[in-house]
Amino acid sequence: MPKIGSRKQPRVVSRTCWTPGESKSMAFTYSTNSKRYHDTTTGKFVGRVEVRKQLDDVIDVSADRMKSWTSDLIGNTYTIEEWQSLMAEEVRMLHMSMAAAANGGWDAMSTGNWSRVENYLNYQYDRLEGFAEEIFTGEQVTNGTMLYRATLYAESARATYEGERFFLEKSAGSTQEMNILGGSDHCVDCQRASEAGWVSIGTLIPIGSRACQAKCHCTIIYRTGPKDTLGSEIESF
Numbered sequence: 386m387p388k389i390g391s392r393k394q395p396r397v398v399s400r401t402c403w404t405p406g407e408s409k410s411m412a413f414t415y416s417t418n419s420k421r422y423h424d425t426t427t428g429k430f431v432g433r434v435e436v437r438k439q440l441d442d443v444i445d446v447s448a449d450r451m452k453s454w455t456s457d458l459i460g461n462t463y464t465i466e467e468w469q470s471l472m473a474e475e476v477r478m479l480h481m482s483m484a485a486a487a488n489g490g491w492d493a494m495s496t497g498n499w500s501r502v503e504n505y506l507n508y509q510y511d512r513l514e515g516f517a518e519e520i521f522t523g524e525q526v527t528n529g530t531m532l533y534r535a536t537l538y539a540e541s542a543r544a545t546y547e548g549e550r551f552f553l554e555k556s557a558g559s560t561q562e563m564n565i566l567g568g569s570d571h572c573v574d575c576q577r578a579s580e581a582g583w584v585s586i587g588t589l590i591p592i593g594s595r596a597c598q599a600k601c602h603c604t605i606i607y608r609t610g611p612k613d614t615l616g617s618e619i620e621s622f
């Protein structure tokens with residue numbers, strides 16, 4: 386059994402931030418004109434699927450970290466309060482980083498963007514509080530389901546990234562969207578979304594709200610196009 390600890394609000398400490406341009410493994414520069422990342426060396430566009438793949442890698446590392454902390458909680462290395470603090474801070478940095486990546490970097494974040502991030506975070510903190518409470522009461526058993534549940538706090542950052550991209554594209558005047566099926570996504574909602582081709586913006590079930598929930602590896606691309614191009618095949622992304 387994990388140590389009980391007190392159940393006051395977790396302490397939040399700063400950790401390293403991440404956006405595509407700051408990654409050691411890739412050097413991307415964001416263009417506000419094209420709303421795309423470019424390879425800093427070659428100047429070429431970086432495919433949206435590639436950007437998303439890099440972000441998924443960041444999310445996977447974060448999920449592993451959360452799993453490890455939760456395993457340490459089960460092993461009594463942390464109190465529930467310490468564990469909750471670590472989890473809350475990781476959630477905060479990950480969701481902020483994903484929102485910044487979607488909007489073209491930290492400097493591009495507007496008050497409106499941060500306000501939405503705050504809403505995402507408050508939702509996640511509430512869920513984390515419920516999770517901690519269930520661990521405290523024993524309703525959440527300390528087995529594999531607890532580790533799996535912990536990783537969902539990282540996986541949920543995909544929806545933050547895709548949600549911010551939706552707001553960015555809609556406010557920039559994009560009128561159509563298309564689902565690009567993730568490599569490991571086979572849920573019925575993702576399959577249907579992919580088969581629809583180009584549809585009016587706002588038609589697709591948002592990523593994170595489909596049957597595969599936070600695990601969704603699909604991405605959505607956008608364009609401005611005339612009505613008679615709806616349902617057409619993808620040309621490039």
Ligand SMILES: [Zn+2]
Pocket residue numbers: 566567570575595597601602603
């Ligand atoms: Zn999917």
